[in-house]
Amino acid sequence: MLETVFRTEDVPPADRFDYWREFLSATHAPMELSSEYAGDFRAWQRNLHLGEVTVWPTSFQPLVLHRTPKLIRQSDPEAFHLSLILNGTGTADWGDRRAAYAPYDLHVQDTSRACTIRAVGGGSMLRCVGVEIPRRLLPLPDGLAGRLVGGGLTGRSGFGGLLTGFLLQLARNTGAYGPADGPRLGGVLVDLVGAMFAHVLDAERALAPETRTRTLLMRIRAYIAEHLHDPDLTPAAVAAAHHISRSYLHRLFRAEGVSVATWIRMQRLERARRDLADPRMAAVPVHQIAARWGFTYHSAFTRAFRTAYGTAPSEYRRETLGGAAA
Structure with a gap:
């Protein structure tokens, strides 16, 4: 621009x-x-x-x-x-x-x-x-x-x-x-x-x-x-908060080429990835970072992270921060 x-x-x-x-x-x-x-x-x-x-x-x-x-x-x-x-x-x-x-x-x-x-x-x-x-x-x-x-x-x-x-x-x-x-x-x-x-x-x-x-x-x-930290953030909860039906919510996101649940998961993974790459959070355990962004189960977070970024969360942190993670 x-x-x-x-x-x-x-x-x-x-x-x-x-x-x-x-x-x-x-x-x-x-x-x-x-x-x-x-x-x-x-x-x-x-x-x-x-x-x-x-x-x-x-x-x-x-x-x-x-x-x-x-x-x-x-x-x-x-x-x-x-x-x-x-x-x-x-x-x-x-x-x-x-x-x-x-x-x-x-x-x-x-x-x-x-x-x-x-x-x-x-x-x-x-x-x-x-x-x-x-x-x-x-x-x-x-x-x-x-x-x-x-x-x-x-x-x-x-x-x-x-x-x-x-x-x-x-x-x-x-x-x-x-x-x-x-x-x-x-x-x-x-x-x-x-x-x-x-x-x-x-x-x-x-x-x-x-x-x-x-x-x-x-x-x-x-x-x-604003609500990514809430593990109860679901498409149903989002629809209810905006006084629309779940089917209409899904239609809105379908036009964007992604489902509501996928969008929520993508945003949570991206916030977690940023935290894992932040030297100020090097001492925070990976499972706490996962929980901070609404992932209830650490194993599910690890699988989703590996699928999205091609590496496990701990490996990503180690590769990104180097000596700072230690």
């Missing part, structure tokens, strides 16, 4: 705040900026271009941003900005409403609406992961999603938790993706944001059937990942 990086440290201290302001105005909707740290402003941002969607992990010193009616008339990309707050706090003021934000809250802004945002670092740099999505891409009726501007959305659970996990994973590691993966990842992100908006607005019926199916599958996979 296409990725660009911006750092204020690339220019002299006296020029850094203007440099940041020009960068934001060129890559996002134009804004007026002010900061008590303008004399030597510190900031960096990565822009990950996922087709028409942009994700931007960023860190910056406290500042105030104004999106004024004049600036809207000058340039409006007609997009939603979502910011996942990771460190620091802030407020946003739209004139008729005001919202406060803390870590793992989601701030929603419409570039067509005037707003004043005050970002406070609490003595340190602010960190967040932002998303910019053209409004026309969201799978919701025009104007419906705008009701969430200034609303309280959490990134800790539900669809917000799924979105948080996706954004943090994307921000941590882009090296695994090629240029053709950008638009596909952007499509996944649009589905997640659209599903989160529809859920909060109680408007799931407004989503296209294929969007509902894709987001349900993402929720199921996230649920499985």
